Amino acid sequence: MASRNFRELLESRWELGNFLCVGLDSELSRIPESARKGTIRETLFNFNRGIIDATHRFVCAFKPNSAFYEAHGEEGLLALSDTVNYIHEVAPNVPFILDAKRADIGNTNNGYVEAIFDRLGVDAVTLHPYLGKEALMPFLKRSEKGIIILCKTSNPGAGEFQDLETGGKPLYLTVAEHVAKEWNANGNCGLVVGATYPEDLKKVRAIAGDMPMLIPGIGEQGGDLEKTVSAGRDSRGRGMIISASRSVIFASSGKDYAEEARKKATELDGVIRSAL
Numbered sequence: 001m002a003s004r005n006f007r008e009l010l011e012s013r014w015e016l017g018n019f020l021c022v023g024l025d026s027e028l029s030r031i032p033e034s035a036r037k038g039t040i041r042e043t044l045f046n047f048n049r050g051i052i053d054a055t056h057r058f059v060c061a062f063k064p065n066s067a068f069y070e071a072h073g074e075e076g077l078l079a080l081s082d083t084v085n086y087i088h089e090v091a092p093n094v095p096f097i098l099d100a101k102r103a104d105i106g107n108t109n110n111g112y113v114e115a116i117f118d119r120l121g122v123d124a125v126t127l128h129p130y131l132g133k134e135a136l137m138p139f140l141k142r143s144e145k146g147i148i149i150l151c152k153t154s155n156p157g158a159g160e161f162q163d164l165e166t167g168g169k170p171l172y173l174t175v176a177e178h179v180a181k182e183w184n185a186n187g188n189c190g191l192v193v194g195a196t197y198p199e200d201l202k203k204v205r206a207i208a209g210d211m212p213m214l215i216p217g218i219g220e221q222g223g224d225l226e227k228t229v230s231a232g233r234d235s236r237g238r239g240m241i242i243s244a245s246r247s248v249i250f251a252s253s254g255k256d257y258a259e260e261a262r263k264k265a266t267e268l269d270g271v272i273r274s275a276l
Contacts, residue, residue, distance in 0.1 A: 023245025044079035154194025154217030195223025
């Protein structure tokens with residue numbers, strides 16, 4: 001497979017005005033009967049294929065959460081691999097982000113790097129910052145990949161630790177400063193900031209400059225899309241990977257699931273473009 005550079009792929013999608021990221025959080029119990037095949041692997045992949053075919057023209061990235069695949073053991077992981085390969089085939093200019101939220105000591109991270117980047121072939125991954133730069137160096141050294149660090153997550157309880165004061169500022173802003181100023185030597189870092197906290201998103205953008213931001217929380221989590229664009233865009237009017245998952249992929253539970261996903265993606269894309 002030819003070498004792929006995450007930031008270059010992302011910039012090419014932004015150049016088209018695409019800022020929507022579709023999360024392929026393909027929860028097996030919610031997959032419509034019409035998409036089901038003989039095995040779990042076939043069902044997950046068939047559903048994903050329908051969503052990808054329907055939406056890839058509108059997106060800047062696809063992002064599965066690995067939990068929905070790991071839950072099904074080998075069949076789930078094979079379905080995830082099938083999905084990566086299919087995107088490379090039908091939408092080769094669309095980057096693929098694995099929402100895995102990994103991080104460990106450096107030696108263990110070598111295994112994660114090999115599994116995620118070299119075996120699975122994804123373009124970017126989400127990581128925890130808690131172990132610090134030294135531990136994450138196996139990821140950070142992969143200059144062609146996207147290293148997207150959790151900063152202010154979209155869940156209601158995010159502030160339990162992320163809002164704690166550290167040197168006169170909340171921890172999430174300290175994380176943003178470290179990633180922007182000390183971790184991004186290869187220009188391959190990004191930050192996760194939830195759309196559910198637009199004021200915090202604005203503060204992180206002020207620190208992070210033109211770094212990419214993965215912004216979950218649109219759709220079922222209730223994030224406001226116009227506020228997200230206003231707070232999240234960079235100095236060029238870019239910089240955003242605005243993620244919607246369940247609201248797109250499960251827009252319908254019927255035979256028209258792919259068509260309804262396309263309609264929802266088109267709707268979100270239109271709102272983003274009008275808010276720029």
